[in-house]
Amino acid sequence: MTTDAAAVLPFDEETLWEFMSARDASRAGSFFCAVRTTGIYCRPGCPARLPLRRNVSFHATAQDAEQAGFRACKRCRPGAIR
Numbered sequence: 001m002t003t004d005a006a007a008v009l010p011f012d013e014e015t016l017w018e019f020m021s022a023r024d025a026s027r028a029g030s031f032f033c034a035v036r037t038t039g040i041y042c043r044p045g046c047p048a049r050l051p052l053r054r055n056v057s058f059h060a061t062a063q064d065a066e067q068a069g070f071r072a073c074k075r076c077r078p079g080a081i082r
């Protein structure tokens, strides 16, 4: 995964994970959450079932997530956020 992406993320990963598990849609656009097991990435606030924490990686931008090989979630359409 992209390890250097962590340097540009707005919060540490534990905080980002809290936003994801709280489905905090107000954070949409500030980071993206990619799921290793499904190959998709989401924005915070996504209504899909929460993935397991250990399968998740965080990305600062949708482009970064896609370059890491993830596809945009069809439910929250993270790639549409600019």
Ligand SMILES: [Zn+2]
Binding pocket: 041, 042, 043, 046, 047, 048, 073, 074, 075, 076, 077
């Ligand atoms: Zn999603």
